[in-house]
Amino acid sequence: MPNGIVAGADPHGHGHHPALQHHFQTLDQQHEASTLGMWVFLVTEVMFFGGLLMAYLLYRVWYPEAWAEGSLDLDIRLGGFNTVVLIASSLTMALAVRAAQTGAQRATVRWLLATMVLGVTFLGVKVIEYAEKFELHHVPGANFVYEGPHGRQVEIFFSLYFGLTGLHALHMIIGVGLLSVITWMASRGRFSTEWYTPVEISGLYWHFVDIVWIFLFPLLYLVDRAHHFA
Amino acid sequence: MTTIVIPRVNYLNVKTTVASWLLTRDHKRIGVMYLVVVALAFFLGSVFAAGVRIELTTPEGDFVSADTYNRLFTMHAVFMVFFVLIPVVPAILGNFVMPLMIGAKDVAFPTLNLLSWYVFVTGFLFTIAALALGGVDTGWTFYTPYSSNVSESNVLLAGIGIFITGFSSILTGLNFMVTIHRMRAPGMTWFRLPLFVWALYATSLVMILGTPVVAITVGMVALERAFGFGIFDPRLGGDPVLFQHLFWFYSHPAVYIMILPPMGVISEVIACFSRKNVFGYSFVAFSSLAIAVFGFLVWAHHLFVAGISPYSAMVFSFLSFAVAIPSAVKTFNWTATLYKGAIWWRAPLMWVFGFLGLFLVGGLTGLFLASLGLDVHLHDTYFVVAHFHYIMVGGAIMGFFAGLHFWWPKMTGRMYSDGLATVAALLVFVGFNLTFFPQFILGYLGMPRRYHVYPEEFQVLNVLSSSGASVLAIGYSLVAIYLVYSLFRGERAGANPWLATGLEWKxxxxxxPHNFPETPIVNEGAYEYSKREVKVA
Amino acid sequence: MLPGIPLFPEQASTLAPEVDNLYFFVTAVTAFFALLVVVLVLIFAIKYRDRTGERVGAPITGSIPLELGWTIVPFFIAMAIFGWATLVFFHIVRAPDQTLEVYSTGKRWMWRFQHIEGQGEINELHVPLGRPVKVIFTSEDVLHAIYIPAFRVKADAIPGRYSSIWFTPTRAGEYHLFCAEYCGTKHSGMIGRVVVMEPNDYQAWLSGGGGLSMQARGEQLFQQFGCASCHLPDGSGRGPSLAGKYRSEESLANGTTVTVDDTYIRESVLTPQMRLVAGYQPVMPTFQGQVNEEGLMSLIEYIKSLPSTRQTAAAPAAAAVAAAPGAPR
Incomplete structure (x- = not known):
């Protein structure tokens, strides 16, 4: 067994793809590892939201009236608009990944930018909604005011509303941050048909955050609408 | 002895600046860096334990005030659970040897691995800050509504610390899982993997699925404290017991984060020092997975007297008995591995024997607590305290020391004194039993846990327990002394001082720095001792 | 009184020997397995010791029959323990029908006990020998737990819910009462004693105190808060009749049903609109802040005592619907 190798030298020598990290054998292995890593990460995210959703489920079963009341106080138009925005952003994200796959650098950047704009729009609308809740004293805590027979339980509803949407918004902010790095990398021509893993796994993340919203919207905004608008 | 080749360039001396450590992405260095932080946390946790044991030598609360006492046992548990027991084997030994064992150059995401360490340290610093500002008095379980509405201690800071540390654990689990899936050397099939790797795989599963839940649960308590949200607040109709469900959904599996990796260590060490295949390799491997999966289905056995329905208690009791079976299977297989071995009595094996004795008691007393009729009486008494110390200290810490003694020559290139290490193992074993066995009796007598003052008739057993703790302290100090000494004066170890199989010894x-001169190719199982001619180096 | 080193707790209830027999059985089984493994490990370690470190062990990789054996045998043993322990557990949680009831409230850091006859006591509980006693309790602040080691019973006190323990004392004497769920600074000071008295002494003790019985106190509150003006016994008031409603099934405005138990009555006083009985308007005001936990327990005791004078027409057929989910526990 040869003992010792020269430190600092490229342990594998010779002309690998610039994106290949030293501890991987091939670009394929690196790609598979990254994708698997992101999927595993998303599993942890499911469990993360799962804790809050468990609390949501329990209290919804216990306090259906409070849930219906609290839900009616949410602005369904803003929530609905945001749902459309996020679905559209999933489309643009998918198109960005597709563009990266085919090596269309400018299209990649364009679609990534579009995705970010939609993401920021979503966050902007969320700020409007939060501001309204704040003015109405619907933010749980010492200043919470809610008239009605189920006021206390409605406070639990709003606690979970802010918990869930706040956590989701935090994921959106991280997502937009992530995409700005990816966009910058794309604009510098770092990706090719051979290697576009970062675009792909950012896409996985973005779609996941969208899907979370697809669950949150009906769970929070549409609890008992049928009775009131049917 | 033939001459031992000392590698001119190794992971320790390739660069020696502080920056080269703080910015390293080498899994071996990161493992060593965890060792440093965990050792510090272990020291802190031990100091608090000493405070608790001194207080309990007399029935009156005369050493510290009730408030201080509550903070002592809480901080003892917070440091020991989140900063010692959970990372001790996976983050230190797992990081160091797992990539070597599977013939990889590093883990799949080396930068993320370094980030995990920084996240860990950040969480540690938050917890230290909570400590510096006076500590926390809720007990490590943070039960609501005391933690969310009543306690005036630094619950928020400690909660943030634990929340952050959780992510270190999640990211480590993710990294290990991907590494084991994607980074194995050619020929390293699943059933040639060393059992330590299997154990780490099962552990990663628990880390990935469980830790996020406790993170969000602690997060909800933090929201209650910081902004007055009400999720567990009974005044709003919230359910304080929901917290317990969510907390134990993680914290029970967390016990398996603590014990599965040491179990993996035990398999390695037993195989090496009895020069045999691990008996029933695939049963041992799959029992790890079984424990990881069943471990998620038993959380409510912490709630048998918390007002859950007797029928759900029955189901959880049944499942708790079921999860005992894979642990029993492991123990029988380890015993059978010794049969007709060529057993070389070396210090790591002595620690393994200690583990076996203590883990047996810890595991079997778990049956008492899984028994519904007994748990009503035993719940929240010293019986529980004794039981989980037997598992966590007797199991996890003994297992860690077995692994540390086993791989110390690999990590440092130096040997320690085998005689002193054997004495230390014996001291820890005796001291541990003296400390915790009386607590089983105290528990059945009915002494509740977390009691600052207690009725006089419990004093004798408590004094016995405290005296055992001092023996334990001597044992641990001895380990620290000879290991540190070995760094400077220890004999050179050579590549394979134990004549073990396994890639890490090659x-x-x-x-x-990059583990192997060239990627190894594997063509046999992990413990093919009998196929090899073993000769003394 | 320092009786040397106790190694085993006193047995002072009918449950204690049941629990202890199980304990001895589990101890015997586990001790057997622990010794078995320890002895085997020691024998193997000594018999097969190799001082050189050079030899190799026998080429044994495993044995399917052995694996199956030591999976299945422990499983059946575990199931035996499980079965026995579950039986004992159901004895512990299922109180007999006729019990002497005592109400209790835990708050940091004391226990108050309220006897139905009116006696109140703090950190002390007097009970008669040989009669099943049921303690119904809740907490005013954080979690607590009532634990009486000599009786082998324990249950958590949870704010907003009622828990209970029951026991039949078998030996006169004084026994420890502990709070077993950590509740903050003076958790270890939240202790007291249970005094088991001969029935005659107990009667004497009861009559010594005086004070209103819980039922009378509840009736007083019932009048004082004006409950009686709406909850007319014949069901014609603005609220449903309460006569004979305890333990009955009631259908609710939201379409579900509920068993009228302690927790539901408590909830209805504090948050009347939460689960409204079908057919009534949400007009009842809350009594949150006006009535304390003891007052609530007295009201419950009073409502329990109201006889079912006649079958009121208000009892709807829907009550027959199978097992209602019950109150949020």
Whole structure:
């Protein structure tokens, strides 16, 4: 067994793809590892939201009236608009990944930018909604005011509303941050048909955050609408 | 002895600046860096334990005030659970040897691995800050509504610390899982993997699925404290017991994060020092997975007297008995591995024997607590305290020391005194039993846990327990002394001082920066001792 | 009184020997397995010791029959323990029908006990020998737990819910009462004693205190808060009749049903609109802040005592619907 190798030298020598990290054998292995890593990460995210959703489920079963009341106080138009925005952003994200796959650098950047704009729009609308809740004293805590027979339980509803949407918004902010790095990398021509893993796994993340919203919207905004608008 | 080749360049001396450590992405260095932080946390946790044991030598609360006492046992548990027991084997030994064992150059995401360490340290610093500002008095379980509405201690800071540390655990689990899936050397099939790797795989599963839940649960308590949200607040109709469900959904599996990796260590060490295949390799491997999966289905056995329905208690009791079976299977297989071995009595094996004795008691007393009729009486008494110390200290810490003694020559390139290590193992074993066995009796007598003052008739057993703790302290100090000494004066270890199989012994000690001169190719199982001619180096 | 080193707790209830027999059985089984493994490990370690470190062990990789054996045998043993322990557990949680009831409230850091006859006591509980006693309790602040080691019973006190323990004392004497769920600074000071008295002494003790019985106190509150003006016994008031409603099934405005138990009555006083009985308007005001936990327990005791004078027409057929989910526990 040869003992010792020269430190600092490229342990594998010779002309690998610039994106290949030293501890991987091939670009394929690196790609598979990254994708698997992101999927595993998303599993942890499911469990993360799962804790809050468990609390949501329990209290919804216990306090259906409070849930219906609290839900009616949410602005369904803003929530609905945001749902459309996020679905559209999933489309643009998918198109960005597709563009990266085919090596269309400018299209990649364009679609990534579009995705970010939609993401920021979503966050902007969320700020409007939060501001309204704040003015109405619907933010749980010492200043919470809610008239009605189920006021206390409605406070639990709003606690979970802010918990869930706040956590989701935090994921959106991280997502937009992530995409700005990816966009910058794309604009510098770092990706090719051979290697576009970062675009792909950012896409996985973005779609996941969208899907979370697809669950949150009906769970929070549409609890008992049928009775009131049917 | 033939001459031992000391690698000219190894992971320790390739660069020696502080920055080269703080910015390293080498899994071996990161493992060593965890060792430093965990050792510090272990020291802190031990100091608090000493405070608790001193207080309990007399029935009156005369050493510290009730408030201080509550903070002492809480901080003892917070440091020991989140900063010692959970990371001790996976983050230190797992990081160091797992990539070597599977013939990889590093883990799949080396930068993320370094980030995990920084996240861990950040969480540690938050917890230290909570401590510096006076500590926390809720007990490590943070039960609501005391933690969310009543306690005036630094619950928020400690909660943030634990929340952050959780992510270190999640990211480590993710990294290990991907590494084991994607980074194995050619020929390293699943059933040639060393059992320590299997154990780490099962552990990663628990880390990935469980830790996020406790993170969000602690997060909800933090929201209650910081902004007055009400999720567990009974005044709003919230359910304080929901917290317990969510907390134990993680914290029970967390016990398996603590014990599965040491179990993996035990398999390695037993195989090496009895020069045999691990008896029933695939049963041992799958029992790890079984424990990881069943471990998620037993959380409510912490709630048998918390007002859950007797029928759900029955189901959880049944499942708790079921989860005992894979642990029993492991124990029988380890015993059978010794049969007709060529057993070489070396210090790591002595620690393994200690583990077996203590883990047996810890595991079997778990049956008492899984028994519904007994748990009503035993719940929240010293019986529980004794039981989980037997598992966590007797199991996890003994297992860690077995592994540390086993791989120390690999990590440092130096040997320690085998005689002193054997004495230390014995001291810890005796001291531990003296400390915790009386607590089983105290528990059945009915002494509740977390009691600052207690009725006089419990004093004798408590004094016995405290005296045992001092023996334990001597044992641990001895380990620290001879290991540190070995760093400077220890004999050179050579690549394979134990004549073990396993890829980690095929590279130099300490290993090269990128582990192997060239990627190894594997063509046999992990413990083919009997196929090899073993000769003394 | 320092009786040397106790190694085993006193047995002072009918449950204690049941629990202890199980304990001895589990101890015997586990001790057997622990010794078995320890002895085997020691024998193997000594018999097969190799001082050189050079030899190799026998080429044994495993044995399917052995694996199956030591999976299945422990499983059946575990199931035996499980079965026995579950039986004992159901004895512990299922109180007999006729019990002497005592109400209790835990708050940091004391226990108050309220006897139905009116006696109140703090950190002390007097009970008669040989009669099943049921303690119904809740907490005013954080979690607590009532634990009487000599009786082998324990249950958590949870704010907003009622828990209970029951026991039949078998030996006169004084026994420890502990709070077993950590509740903050003076958790270890939240202790007291249970005094088991001969029935005659107990009667004497009861009559010594005086004070209103819980039922009378509840009736007083019932009048004082004006409950009686709406909850007319014949069901014609603005609220449903309460006569004979305890333990009955009631259908609710939201379409579900509920068993009228302690927790539901408590909830209805504090948050009347939460689960409204079908057919009534949400007009009842809350009594949150006006009535304390003891007052609530007295009201419950009073409502329990109201006889079912006649079958009121208000009892709807829907009550027959199978097992209602019950109150949020």
């Amino acid at each position: 590279t130099e000690s300490p290993p090269l």
